[in-house]
Amino acid sequence: MFDLLRDLLFDYTLRNVALGSAVLGIVSGVLGSFAVLRRQALLGDTLSHAALPGICLAFLLTGSKDLPVLLLGAGIAGWLGTALILRIVRDTRLDQDAALGIVLSAFFGFGIMLLTFISKRNDANQAGLDKFLFGQAAALVTRNVVTLAIIGGVALAVVVLFYKEFKLLAFDADFSASLGFNTERLSVLLTSLIVAAVVIGLQTVGVVLMVAMLIGPAVAARQWTDRLGVMLGLAAFFGALAGVSGAILSVEASRLPTGPMIILALTLIVIISLYLAPAHGLVWDWARNRRHRRNLQAPPPLMP
Amino acid sequence: MNSGQVILLTGILVASASALPGCFLLLRRMAMMADAISHAILPGIVAGYFIARGPNLLAGFAGAALAAVVTVALVEALQRTGRVAGQAAIGIVFPALFALGTVLVSRFFSNVHLDTDAVLYGNIEFSAFESLLVGDLDLGPQSLWIMGGLCAINLAFILLLYKELKLATFDPGLAAALGFSPVLIHYALMGILSITAVGAFTAVGAVLVVALMIIPAATAYLLTDRLPVMIGLAVACGALAATLGYGVAVALDASVAGAMATLAGALFGLAFLFAPEQGLVARTRRQARQRRRFAVETLIVHLLNHEGTQNQATESAVAHLGEELRWADRVRDEAITRAADDGLIARENGHLALTASGRETARAVMAR
Numbered sequence: 286m287f288d289l290l291r292d293l294l295f296d297y298t299l300r301n302v303a304l305g306s307a308v309l310g311i312v313s314g315v316l317g318s319f320a321v322l323r324r325q326a327l328l329g330d331t332l333s334h335a336a337l338p339g340i341c342l343a344f345l346l347t348g349s350k351d352l353p354v355l356l357l358g359a360g361i362a363g364w365l366g367t368a369l370i371l372r373i374v375r376d377t378r379l380d381q382d383a384a385l386g387i388v389l390s391a392f393f394g395f396g397i398m399l400l401t402f403i404s405k406r407n408d409a410n411q412a413g414l415d416k417f418l419f420g421q422a423a424a425l426v427t428r429n430v431v432t433l434a435i436i437g438g439v440a441l442a443v444v445v446l447f448y449k450e451f452k453l454l455a456f457d458a459d460f461s462a463s464l465g466f467n468t469e470r471l472s473v474l475l476t477s478l479i480v481a482a483v484v485i486g487l488q489t490v491g492v493v494l495m496v497a498m499l500i501g502p503a504v505a506a507r508q509w510t511d512r513l514g515v516m517l518g519l520a521a522f523f524g525a526l527a528g529v530s531g532a533i534l535s536v537e538a539s540r541l542p543t544g545p546m547i548i549l550a551l552t553l554i555v556i557i558s559l560y561l562a563p564a565h566g567l568v569w570d571w572a573r574n575r576r577h578r579r580n581l582q583a584p585p586p587l588m589p
Numbered sequence: 590m591n592s593g594q595v596i597l598l599t600g601i602l603v604a605s606a607s608a609l610p611g612c613f614l615l616l617r618r619m620a621m622m623a624d625a626i627s628h629a630i631l632p633g634i635v636a637g638y639f640i641a642r643g644p645n646l647l648a649g650f651a652g653a654a655l656a657a658v659v660t661v662a663l664v665e666a667l668q669r670t671g672r673v674a675g676q677a678a679i680g681i682v683f684p685a686l687f688a689l690g691t692v693l694v695s696r697f698f699s700n701v702h703l704d705t706d707a708v709l710y711g712n713i714e715f716s717a718f719e720s721l722l723v724g725d726l727d728l729g730p731q732s733l734w735i736m737g738g739l740c741a742i743n744l745a746f747i748l749l750l751y752k753e754l755k756l757a758t759f760d761p762g763l764a765a766a767l768g769f770s771p772v773l774i775h776y777a778l779m780g781i782l783s784i785t786a787v788g789a790f791t792a793v794g795a796v797l798v799v800a801l802m803i804i805p806a807a808t809a810y811l812l813t814d815r816l817p818v819m820i821g822l823a824v825a826c827g828a829l830a831a832t833l834g835y836g837v838a839v840a841l842d843a844s845v846a847g848a849m850a851t852l853a854g855a856l857f858g859l860a861f862l863f864a865p866e867q868g869l870v871a872r873t874r875r876q877a878r879q880r881r882r883f884a885v886e887t888l889i890v891h892l893l894n895h896e897g898t899q900n901q902a903t904e905s906a907v908a909h910l911g912e913e914l915r916w917a918d919r920v921r922d923e924a925i926t927r928a929a930d931d932g933l934i935a936r937e938n939g940h941l942a943l944t945a946s947g948r949e950t951a952r953a954v955m956a957r
Contacts, residue, residue, distance in 0.1 A: 326677035327621055334796065376869055377861065379615075383807050386620035387857060390800030394850020397710045397797070398837075401844035418709060419691065493628075493709065493796070497684030500677050508672060541695055545688035552685040565672060 299536060302422040302489075305430045306532040306547065309486045309498065310524030312437040315444055316482040317499030318506065318513075318520045319475055322455040326500050327382075328367070328476070331389040333483045333495035335366030337396025340417055340487070341403060350413065352429050356436070356484045363480040366392055393492070420491035420544035422532040433485050440481040443474070451475055452513055489532065491544040498524065501551040508562035523558075527551035595730045596713055597835045600849055602736035603713075603789045604801045604827030608809075609743040610781050611802035612820050615810060616758050617778075620803045621676065622661070625683040626779070627786045627798040629660035631690030631708060634787065639697065646735075650787050657783030660686060661776070687795070710846045711794035732792060739788045746781050747820070750774070755816055793846035800850035801827055808853075808860045811867040826856055884924040886954045887914060889933050892943050893951040905940045 320326055339362025340355045347354050366388045373384035400414055416424060444451065453461040454471050462468045479499070486495045506519035531547030560567050614623055633656025634649045641648035660682055667678035694708065713732075721731040728734065747754065757764040757774040764771050782802075789798045809822035834849030841848070862869050891914065895904035903909055911921045925941065928934045933947030943951065 321674075321677050324675060324677075326675070326680045327624075330621075330624070330680060373861070376872065377811060377867055379807055379810065380618045380620075382618055382620040383615055383803060386624060386799055386803040387807055387854070389624065390796055390850055391804060391854025391857065393796050394800050394847045394854065397847030398841070398843045398851050399847075401710075401847060402841050405842050494684045494688055496680050497688075500680040501684075504673050504677055504681055541692055545691040548684050548688035549692065552681070552688070555681060559670070559672060567670060567672075 297427075298423060299533065301425045301427055301430050302532045302536050302543075303529045305425045305433055306422060306489050306528030307525040308430070308433050308437045309482075309489050310502065310526065310528035311521040312440055312485055312524075313482045313495075313498045314502035314506070314520035314522070314524030315441060315517050316475075316479050317501075317524075318503040318517050319451055319455050320479055320499055321503040321507070322513075323458075323475075327385055327496065328370075329479060329483060329499035330496035331366055331370065331385045331392075332363040332480055333487070333492045334389045334396075335392035336360070336363045336483060336487060337417065337492050338362055338392055338399055339365075339396075340414060341396055341399035344403065344414060345399065352432055352488070355417075356432070356487065359487055360480055360484050362392065363483055364477065367476050367480070396492075416491075417487050418491050418493060419542040420487070420489045420494075420547075422489045422543035423536050425488065429488065433488075436481055437485055440478045443478060447471070447474065455513075489528065489543055490547055491542075494544045494548045497548045497551060498528075501527065501548070501555050505551075505555045505558035508558040508565040523551070523554050527554055592718070593835075593839070595733065596845060597832065599713055599730070599732045599736055599792055600831035600835055600845060601828045602733065602740055603792050604805065604831040604849065604853075605824045606736055606739040606743050606785050607789055607798060607801035608805045608823040608827040609740075609747055609820065610778060610785055611806040612809070612816075612823050613747075613754055613758055613778055614782065615803060615806040616816075620807075621679055622664075622779075623782065623786070623802045624796075624799045625664065625679045626657045626660055626783055627790065627795045627802075628683045629686040629690075630654075630656045630783060630786055630790060631795065632656055632686050632693060633659075633690075634790070635690055635693040635697070639693075646731075650784065653787040653790070654780065654783050656686065657779065657786065658776075661779050708790075709794045709796055710844050711790065711792050711797065713792045713845045735788050736792065739785055743781060743785060746777075750777070754778070793849065797846045797850045800853050801830075804850070804853040804857050805830065808857045811857075811860045811864040827853065830856055881923070881927060884916075884920060885928045885931070885933065886951075888924045888928055888941075889943060889947050889951040890954055892934065892941055893948060893955070896943060896948075902940065905942065907936075907939050907941060910941075 317329065320329055336359035339358035339360070341358075342362070343355050343358025344350060346358075369388050370381070370384045373379055373387065374381050379387075403414060413424075450461070450466055450471050453464075453466065454468060454475065458468050458472075461471075482499065483495055486498050490498050502520040502524035503516070505523045506516045509519055510516050527550040528547055531550040532543055534550070535541045535543040535546040558566075563569070611623070614620060630653035633652035633654070635652070636656075637648035637650070637652025638644050640652070663682045664678045667673045667681065668675065673681060691708065719731045721728040721734050753764070753769050753774055756767070757769060757771045761771040764774070785802075786798050789801065793801065805823045805826035806819070808826045809819045812822055813819050830853035831849050834852040835845055837843075837852065838845040838848035860868065863871075865871060888910070891910075892905055895901050898904075904913065907921070907925065910916065910925075911918055914921070916924070925934070925936070928947070929936060932944055933950055934941050935944055
């Protein structure tokens with residue numbers, strides 16, 4: 286325990302990994318809460334998969350593997366994917382599920398095609414893009430962590446600024462429209478922030494499992510409270526906890542990819558919350574039902 | 590057959606086998622369930638291999654089918670608790686199972702037939718090199734047998750249960766009332782979906798199964814209103830995407846599965862834009878035509894209303910019309926030109942008058 290603490294503070298790799306995953310956990314916890322409350326949980330899945338061709342194209346066009354460049358490409362592709370989903374839902378008779386699946390798999394397929402195309406060119410600079418598939422926290426350097434922290438900080442600042450509007454949008458979009466808020470523009474803003482959260486997670490968790498990073502903390506936090514502010518705080522905490530513990534596990538046991546370890550840690554938190562959270566927990570539910578059943582089976586009082 | 594032909598044929602069979610159940614999945618609005626199942630079967634395959642102590646085909650199939658049923662059951666159980674809504678339940682279950690599968694793969698099977706990247710986009714490129722051996726008899730490429738068999742099973746499933754599937758898809762209430770169990774049909778479809786996903790998994794990987802299940806079905810859905818035609822078109826789109834994708838992949842020396850999904854997406858894009866009735870271009874043109882026709886009808890009804898009244902002269906003045914009907918000059922001039930071309934109105938020094946046929950048309954519009 287003490288060794289771990291010392292390593293967290295002084296070991297270069299471990300410190301970066303822990304900081305990077307914590308930033309990811311906090312940002313994705315907060316923004317994922319809004320996505321889950323707005324019943325757009327799987328939007329994050331499509332956004333993260335759609336980011337892959339963006340990363341590849343950014344590399345092909347600039348020849349640079351600088352994180353900000355790649356993440357900019359990812360962000361643009363994610364944004365384009367969202368716009369396409371909206372168009373498909375609005376202009377055809379296909380439902381949201383179908384639109385999400387189409388954009389997700391077509392963009393990802395394109396990304397895979399580009400990725401294999403890049404890796405087969407004999408280019409000294411080519412390797413390493415595939416680490417975005419499952420994430421590789423160990424590759425984070427201090428400069429990367431600073432980049433991620435800046436993106437995350439800006440996203441969180443926007444959430445603080447628009448807290449009231451987002452809250453209204455999440456719980457009663459029609460009411461917010463009737464009050465004169467431009468719900469369409471707010472919704473685009475919120476989705477863009479989710480794109481930012483996805484972008485932060487690409488290097489640590491990878492595109493495939495990023496969706497759980499958005500949904501998991503929110504679902505876990507929702508079990509503990511009925512207040513949005515508390516839920517956001519808890520989701521950020523759970524996200525950071527899962528991120529740091531999963532990343533540490535993967536760095537210490539070096540053969541395990543980071544993304545899956547973080548997601549397994551997160552799943553554990555979700556299961557514990559679902560069963561044991563006060564008030565909402567399934568265990569208390571079960572105990573309550575048992576008590577009620579026993580009370581019902583007691584002999585009826587005598588009638589006068 | 591040379592290896593190129595085997596890869597191409599495998600691709601076409603994977604696409605056809607996937608498109609068949611994909612149509613029903615799409616119509617039942619469960620497209621993302623394909624995503625969940627195709628990811629979640631990974632730990633099932635690994636567990637099967639683990640028990641069989643090696644990459645055994647049947648063990649993999651059994652484990653994956655079991656994992657698929659577990660996934661569907663878990664998602665539905667989570668949704669029933671009332672604590673996790675709709676999509677969120679899917680988004681909790683499949684990443685957890687997939688993460689478990691990936692960790693197991695990198696722990697126990699690294700570099701043995703399954704590696705974590707191949708899990709995502711398969712290795713159809715190797716399909717030509719594994720032969721199905723019965724005793725000493727070489728029956729040719731294994732992938733062709735597997736995917737051909739799955740095509741046959743899926744086709745038989747749809748032909749045998751066509752009526753039930755159709756009813757349960759479009760009107761589950763009526764299906765239940767008539768005594769078909771929608772739940773049974775639901776799980777049967779999930780079963781078919783999972784064995785298709787397993788078969789396609791080794792060829793094209795977890796994510797691109799989804800592409801071949803959903804995208805051709807969605808493309809076909811934009812092209813027709815009839816279920817049998819939709820199924821046929823979906824298979825055709827899938828096969829076309831596989832063929833073109835193979836060509837592109839060979840030209841670029843890139844992943845065949847990735848190129849197949851990309852081409853499927855491109856075909857969907859074409860249908861989205863140019864489908865005869867549902868397409869964006871057709872819709873836009875139809876709206877423009879309706880707008881023009883409505884303008885002409887508004888114009889002649891207005892003229893009919895004021896025909897023979899005191900203020901006919903002012904109301905039929907071209908200069909007055911823009912103000913009266915709140916039309917911009919351009920809209921007004923277009924409507925007048927069109928109505929005049931159709932012989933509905935006549936122009937006389939700045940005033941409009943209905944012709945006989947215009948009067949008749951306006952009355953018909955009013956009677957509608």
